[in-house]
Amino acid sequence: MTDLAATLLAEIDAAREELVGFFQEFTRIATPNPPGETREAAAFLGAFLARHGIDHQVIAPVPEWPNIVADRSFERSGRHLVLNGHIDVFPAGDPSRWRHGSPWSGSIEDGRLYGRGTADMKCGTAASFIAFALLSRHANRLSGRLTLTAVSDEETGGRWGTGYLFQHHPELVCGDCCLNGEPSSAYTVRYGEKAPLWLVFTVKARGAHGAYVHLSDSATKIAADLIERLEAVTTLKPDMPAAVARNLADPVVRHALETGLGTGAADTVAQVTLNIGMVEGGLKTNMIPSECRVEADIRLPVGVPKARVWAMVREILADFPNVSVEEQSLPEETGANWCDPDGEMLRIIQDTAERIAGIRPAPVITLAATDARFWRNANIPAYIYGCAFDLVGTYDESVAIEEFLNVVRVHTLSAAAYLGRV
Amino acid sequence: MSSLRDQLLARIAADEGALVALLGDFVRAPSPNPPGDTRSATSVLTAWIEARGAPFRLLGPDPAMPNILASFEGARPGRHLVLNGHIDTFPTASPDRWTQDPLGGAIVDGQLFGTGASDMKQGTASLVALFCWLYAMRDQLAGRLTLTAVSDEETFGPNGARFLVEHHADEVLGDCLLNAEPGAPTTVRFAEKSPLWVAIEVQTMGCHGAYTHKSASATKIAAALIEDLAELEAIEVALPPAVAGTIDAGASEIDRVHLPGAARTMGRITLNIGGWHGGTLVNMLPGHCRIEADIRLPWGTTPDTMLARIGAIVARHQGASMQVMSRQEPRFSDPAHPMVGHIQRNAQAIAGWQVLPIPSLAGTDARLWRERGVPAFTYGTTATNVAMADEHTDLDEWLKVVRIHALSALHYLTQDSAS
Numbered sequence: 093m094t095d096l097a098a099t100l101l102a103e104i105d106a107a108r109e110e111l112v113g114f115f116q117e118f119t120r121i122a123t124p125n126p127p128g129e130t131r132e133a134a135a136f137l138g139a140f141l142a143r144h145g146i147d148h149q150v151i152a153p154v155p156e157w158p159n160i161v162a163d164r165s166f167e168r169s170g171r172h173l174v175l176n177g178h179i180d181v182f183p184a185g186d187p188s189r190w191r192h193g194s195p196w197s198g199s200i201e202d203g204r205l206y207g208r209g210t211a212d213m214k215c216g217t218a219a220s221f222i223a224f225a226l227l228s229r230h231a232n233r234l235s236g237r238l239t240l241t242a243v244s245d246e247e248t249g250g251r252w253g254t255g256y257l258f259q260h261h262p263e264l265v266c267g268d269c270c271l272n273g274e275p276s277s278a279y280t281v282r283y284g285e286k287a288p289l290w291l292v293f294t295v296k297a298r299g300a301h302g303a304y305v306h307l308s309d310s311a312t313k314i315a316a317d318l319i320e321r322l323e324a325v326t327t328l329k330p331d332m333p334a335a336v337a338r339n340l341a342d343p344v345v346r347h348a349l350e351t352g353l354g355t356g357a358a359d360t361v362a363q364v365t366l367n368i369g370m371v372e373g374g375l376k377t378n379m380i381p382s383e384c385r386v387e388a389d390i391r392l393p394v395g396v397p398k399a400r401v402w403a404m405v406r407e408i409l410a411d412f413p414n415v416s417v418e419e420q421s422l423p424e425e426t427g428a429n430w431c432d433p434d435g436e437m438l439r440i441i442q443d444t445a446e447r448i449a450g451i452r453p454a455p456v457i458t459l460a461a462t463d464a465r466f467w468r469n470a471n472i473p474a475y476i477y478g479c480a481f482d483l484v485g486t487y488d489e490s491v492a493i494e495e496f497l498n499v500v501r502v503h504t505l506s507a508a509a510y511l512g513r514v
Numbered sequence: 515m516s517s518l519r520d521q522l523l524a525r526i527a528a529d530e531g532a533l534v535a536l537l538g539d540f541v542r543a544p545s546p547n548p549p550g551d552t553r554s555a556t557s558v559l560t561a562w563i564e565a566r567g568a569p570f571r572l573l574g575p576d577p578a579m580p581n582i583l584a585s586f587e588g589a590r591p592g593r594h595l596v597l598n599g600h601i602d603t604f605p606t607a608s609p610d611r612w613t614q615d616p617l618g619g620a621i622v623d624g625q626l627f628g629t630g631a632s633d634m635k636q637g638t639a640s641l642v643a644l645f646c647w648l649y650a651m652r653d654q655l656a657g658r659l660t661l662t663a664v665s666d667e668e669t670f671g672p673n674g675a676r677f678l679v680e681h682h683a684d685e686v687l688g689d690c691l692l693n694a695e696p697g698a699p700t701t702v703r704f705a706e707k708s709p710l711w712v713a714i715e716v717q718t719m720g721c722h723g724a725y726t727h728k729s730a731s732a733t734k735i736a737a738a739l740i741e742d743l744a745e746l747e748a749i750e751v752a753l754p755p756a757v758a759g760t761i762d763a764g765a766s767e768i769d770r771v772h773l774p775g776a777a778r779t780m781g782r783i784t785l786n787i788g789g790w791h792g793g794t795l796v797n798m799l800p801g802h803c804r805i806e807a808d809i810r811l812p813w814g815t816t817p818d819t820m821l822a823r824i825g826a827i828v829a830r831h832q833g834a835s836m837q838v839m840s841r842q843e844p845r846f847s848d849p850a851h852p853m854v855g856h857i858q859r860n861a862q863a864i865a866g867w868q869v870l871p872i873p874s875l876a877g878t879d880a881r882l883w884r885e886r887g888v889p890a891f892t893y894g895t896t897a898t899n900v901a902m903a904d905e906h907t908d909l910d911e912w913l914k915v916v917r918i919h920a921l922s923a924l925h926y927l928t929q930d931s932a933s
């Protein structure tokens with residue numbers, strides 16, 4: 093271990109109460125999205141930086157959804173690392189179902205901190221702020237540049253958050269590497285994500301009284317046929333880069349995926365999947381429906397670009413003249429995003445995590461979408477390491493305090509190693 | 515007999531202007547169902563009946579949905595004929611596409627326009643009028659005539675004909691039912707296919723939409739179920755000969771009235787998936803899905819037989835269960851019943867129409883009588899723009915049907931003495 097790493101670990105231990113308090117207070121400020129109002133939380137995060145003598149800027153194309161950026165160039169030139177997290181969280185659901193009477197209690201019970209957004213991803217975002225503050229104290233021992241970005245509007249697509257920064261402030265975010273604290277569990281570090289292709293199909297028919305089946309096609313029956321035919325997209329075989337194919341075949345990786353995401357997950361990651369998320373057809377039992385809406389959530393693995401799925405969907409639709417389709421996902425995303433599963437930062441995270449948490453995280457591609465995709469789509473490696481994800485979105489969402497501190501340690505030390513003097 | 519016939523035709527001729535005015539007033543008194551408040555429309559009819567001195571009562575569990583029940587005895591014993599029509603209408607369809615005021619009752623080129631003008635204010639007005647004419651002639655009639663004008667037909671609700679047959683069976687069932695729903699004046703309908711409505715629910719665990727390995731999908735199971743249910747439509751049903759014969763004989767008329775394919779549809783099991791609702795968000799794998807199947811059974815099969823088949827299909831699918839929303843035994847009345855003969859002869863004599871007995875695809879309140887063993891027949895004008903913009907009735911055709919209704923009722927109530 094370097095001197096710097098040992099110093100940082102000691103500083104984290106010494107500041108333990110303050111760091112837990114910071115995570116707790118952050119949790120207590122409600123930031124559900126929708127509606128996505130995050131101004132109070134952003135002010136709280138800004139005050140944390142100010143307390144540590146760090147300047148920041150607020151970039152708020154939508155005033156209610158501010159993004160916070162802190163940027164620090166070190167004296168010696170070197171690489172540019174960007175830390176990224178989000179301030180907004182999932183909606184809280186029914187407040188009465190939370191065990192401490194509120195989704196925003198920040199209560200600590202049996203060593204766990206409870207609240208909506210603790211896992212996704214106030215734990216990770218807090219770790220980014222702490223890492224930035226700690227590294228700022230040791231600027232003379234680092235080279236290159238460190239940028240902290242905490243965005244609003246992640247949960248609803250990122251147009252006014254990370255997407256906005258890439259479009260309007262590329263000099264801040266287009267670094268050499270991105271480190272993100274979205275939940276991953278201690279067992280994995282994430283280097284890629286399948287891409288969602290969300291398609292809305294609308295089936296039209298003439299409609300008629302339900303007894304007069306000779307008068308009209310049925311929009312619901314056509315929809316049933318269509319759904320069965322769409323299953324064919326799951327047979328598309330990916331054409332994967334060798335590094336990704338090797339990674340997905342690695343028994344250690346497969347085991348990590350199956351442990352974390354359930355039996356079958358290792359195959360799911362490598363396949364096109366089709367979810368029919370919604371079907372809505374018909375007004376009355378005794379009317380032949382004139383319209384039926386089918387919403388399909390197709391997930392593309394590395395090696396199956398959207399264009400291939402579109403080609404197949406169009407071929408299927410040639411047999412369905414009364415069906416139209418519209419993409420609901422972002423058309424500019426052309427497929428899965430991934431970066432080097434053997435990259436330097438990935439090794440740094442693995443080594444650091446193994447030392448801190450005693451578990452060497454396996455590099456995996458995941459199923460859920462995060463803002464890391466903006467970096468990967470810009471050909472900048474982006475890695476995710478964070479707390480467990482199994483309670484995300486539940487009424488028991490919580491993070492173990494020790495796990496939170498480990499995420500802080502791994503982020504801080506990994507960033508220090510990446511920016512350390514060579 | 516011929517003097518009675520002439521006497522009745524003379525009354526009709528004398529009342530023709532007033533009758534057209536009655537239909538206009540009836541259409542101008544809105545009675546859309548839902549919501550189903552029919553009081554003003556009902557009072558148009560009761561004013562007509564009162565003015566002619568006939569007795570009547572208003573009945574029903576919902577004061578906003580009155581049912582008219584009127585009845586009289588003839589001079590001597592005989593059979594009991596019941597007339598049935600409804601007062602409520604569909605809500606005005608496509609209000610912005612009408613060329614006439616849907617509540618205006620305007621007459622343009624011999625067509626009377628308005629919501630309910632065809633379904634079925636014209637038919638109900640015809641029955642009310644014939645009841646009053648025959649009331650005036652009751653000293654010369656046998657048996658008994660009962661009028662039921664009901665307020666809860668459009669939603670097959672509990673407050674209309676269903677209330678009467680369940681709570682006033684002695685008064686309203688009778689020996690024969692004449693119903694005046696529109697259709698085509700060249701057909702008399704003696705049977706209806708029976709709706710069997712089944713809801714099928716599919717429950718699975720559900721999960722995030724990307725994790726398709728974690729849970730079966732309720733929507734996909736429902737899609738497979740719908741495909742499997744199609745096998746019901748392939749079942750060949752051996753129709754009772756009396757029904758099969760009328761479908762064969764009436765095939766071209768059935769296809770003319772209900773558009774090509776209708777005759778084939780008539781004798782077969784059909785399946786409509788009237789509702790299909792599953793999932794809440796595109797990126798969640800649905801743990802729940804519901805479909806509503808509207809299956810129409812022809813004569814020669816039973817709901818029990820069909821439910822056994824459906825149950826077997828449902829059992830093949832994980833997490834699927836079914837519940838029966840509504841069921842009826844398919845029934846038919848005798849297509850050679852005397853009432854059919856009366857209608858055929860009178861239609862021929864009044865309008866030169868050759869009337870064929872045929873079954874019907876859709877349902878009317880007549881089924882409530884048929885399922886209680888009472889022969890029930892539906893005869894009416896051409897259905898024109900029912901539940902569509904510019905619903906209307908051709909007055910010339912209507913006035914012929916009015917005469918055919920009245921004469922057929924007269925013949926039924928005088929038959930014993932007519933020979």
